[in-house]
Amino acid sequence: MKDTIRLRIFRGDAAGGEEREYEVKTFPGMVVLDAVHQIQNEQDGTLACRWNCKAGKCGSCSAEINGYPRLMCKSRVEDFYDASGMIRVHPIKTFPVVKDLVTDVSWNYKVAETIAPLKLADDEPRPLRMAQDDVERAQEFRQCIECFLCQTVCHVLRDHNRTDAYYGPRFMVKIAALDMHPCDTLERRAFLRQQAGIGYCNITKCCQEVCPEHIHITDNAIIPLKERVADEFYDPFRMLLRKLRRSK
Numbered sequence: 001m002k003d004t005i006r007l008r009i010f011r012g013d014a015a016g017g018e019e020r021e022y023e024v025k026t027f028p029g030m031v032v033l034d035a036v037h038q039i040q041n042e043q044d045g046t047l048a049c050r051w052n053c054k055a056g057k058c059g060s061c062s063a064e065i066n067g068y069p070r071l072m073c074k075s076r077v078e079d080f081y082d083a084s085g086m087i088r089v090h091p092i093k094t095f096p097v098v099k100d101l102v103t104d105v106s107w108n109y110k111v112a113e114t115i116a117p118l119k120l121a122d123d124e125p126r127p128l129r130m131a132q133d134d135v136e137r138a139q140e141f142r143q144c145i146e147c148f149l150c151q152t153v154c155h156v157l158r159d160h161n162r163t164d165a166y167y168g169p170r171f172m173v174k175i176a177a178l179d180m181h182p183c184d185t186l187e188r189r190a191f192l193r194q195q196a197g198i199g200y201c202n203i204t205k206c207c208q209e210v211c212p213e214h215i216h217i218t219d220n221a222i223i224p225l226k227e228r229v230a231d232e233f234y235d236p237f238r239m240l241l242r243k244l245r246r247s248k
């Protein structure tokens, strides 16, 4: 590993900004977040970044390292500097910049508020009992740390800016956890198709590749949800039933 490396870090706010270059001394095991902290402590206390656990579990330190969304606390510097010892660090692209590496991800929390919680039948026996398969399926979805890297990489939100039309992969995971719960009685398919915009996902799997918790977002959440929606709205028998119901 090089003894010193350079970081070109975005400095600015919603009005604009530019990269500024810093040189830092390395140490074994150093991650990009360590380098940012070293700059804050020794060179420039005005550099803003969000972090909390430094253990890949709070989801706060998301940033774009060499143009790709990652957690800074899980990114070893030696995996990212180029031949000249340079790493570029920018805020995540999909959400508005507040300052430097800090973005405003509050849109996600507003989306979360629109998702109805688990709805049990009034006569559901207590305590709730679940088959082990159902427990394991839901467990994967509950590992989400809300880093929003998947939201950041999803081209519907990132390149087409369709936050008005699609909730994004993080919320497909959240809805899947509810919809696949064996005791949930809420019909979520119309909501998924219309308000949550699941049809905008074209299964590129970029979200799945970037997830630090290795959640199979597309394979285990989005594709099964799409199949449920397709069964409801495009199954010819169900379509006929709906038309008959409407004509009464």
Ligand code: SF4
Pocket (backbone or CB within 6 Å): 153, 154, 155, 156, 168, 169, 200, 201, 202, 203, 204, 205, 206, 207, 208, 218, 222
């Ligand atoms: S698979 Fe769907 S949700 Fe995931 S990045 Fe691609 S379009 Fe977005």
Ligand code: SF4
Pocket (backbone or CB within 6 Å): 143, 144, 145, 146, 147, 148, 149, 150, 151, 169, 170, 173, 210, 211, 212, 213, 214, 215, 217
């Ligand atoms: S699904 Fe994965 S990438 Fe998306 S917010 Fe949760 S932990 Fe982050």
Ligand code: FES
Pocket (backbone or CB within 6 Å): 051, 052, 053, 054, 055, 056, 057, 058, 059, 060, 061, 062, 071, 072, 073, 074
């Ligand atoms: S600081 Fe918590 S995930 Fe990086």
